[in-house]
Amino acid sequence: MPALEILWPVLILAFILVGIHAIFGLEIIRRGVIFTDLAVGQIAAVGIAVSSAFFEGKYQIPLSLGFALSCALLIAYASQNSRHIEAFIGLLYALGASSVMIVLSAGSEGDELFKRLMANDILFVMNDEILKAAGVYGIITLLYYVAYPRLNGFLKELFFFSLLSVMVTTSVPLAGVLVVFTLLIAPALVALLQYRFKPLLFGWIYGWIFVTLALVLSYHYDWPTGYSIVFVGTLITLTSVLWLEKRYQKNRKI
Template identity: 55%
Template structure:
């Protein structure tokens, strides 16, 4: 009973993380800008690194949000104005990660902080942290379901990338950059390659099952939670995609 009381916020947060990230993940894959989320997450983490290294953790959310929104606006502009936009976004990611390493080089706990920024431990999330994230994710999902589909042009691009920036700002602080990337892409990829169900609904189910298994395994085997989430969700997604492709190829040969 005590274990349930201790761990339930982590499992609920895990489901919320899957819920909000797959909304963006399906759209990102369809757009063909896979590294968008990773670049925004990495640039957002610069704000966290600056806060921890120089301000004793003060203004962490404000700095993270400022860098995330800046990256989102740059990418929104680039998608309409830059050729080979994936290369541009890849360079933005490289700039972000190198900036973090330079900032953390000034911190005595640089590598430990970098590991936390990459994949944090959500296993012992408090209920207060859960409620704070829920208060961010739910309004964002409402915007994406009801406002985003009704807009066009640059307004639509800005809504998408700024909502993604707000999501990443919260998620990077809670889970880490690489966990955010895995949750954005892996469940959505599985949802898109199958044709039987709505991609978003399938991604929600697939991602929720994957992350619950990852948390359970992390707790029972005493493994790093963030990297367990990345490993399980990515592995399950890859296996599912390979299975669907092999099955599709066999069906075509038999016809």
């Protein structure tokens, strides 16, 4: 079977994921709450683990969304009342990760599910799942650009983190927590460090490039797809960040 026939649905999904996550990634980095999506994603994963361990996989969406929205409420409150918000968010992530392991420890398939929750093999995502996700992301994007700017105070914080929670809850079953984090932070970080192009447009193009490279390498060398995206994305981004920062320091001395 030709590589393009296998990879094109995955490419479409990956491009959609980069598109929505870059939007929120820019806002998260500007806010200085970089680990928010990791925490929300990990708490959402608790809902998926509970569904698998106690309900035979049923009620996955309401459980994961309920856990994620609860996390969003805590983060929205802490963002206005805590002097050390990143530490608070980091502890939420640790709580989520440990909860997933405890919930899954009783089942025989716990280790395999945990691996999928961290970085799922998106090669096996069905076309109808891609369409459903695209619909959800479209609604989230519309609300982000139309409703979010009109809000203020705690309500605005809660609305932002609730949108983020819905996005992450949609993304984690498709791609996994680590892939979501990589797509959220890597394109946005490099986009904000360069000054020649508009950050969002640059973030999209940058993310699409490294995701395409990761998928080609994954197919050619039979690497796990999700972890390939994380590996390629983080490696290229770390290298790019060091180069851009060095260039910035050099320009400052001139």
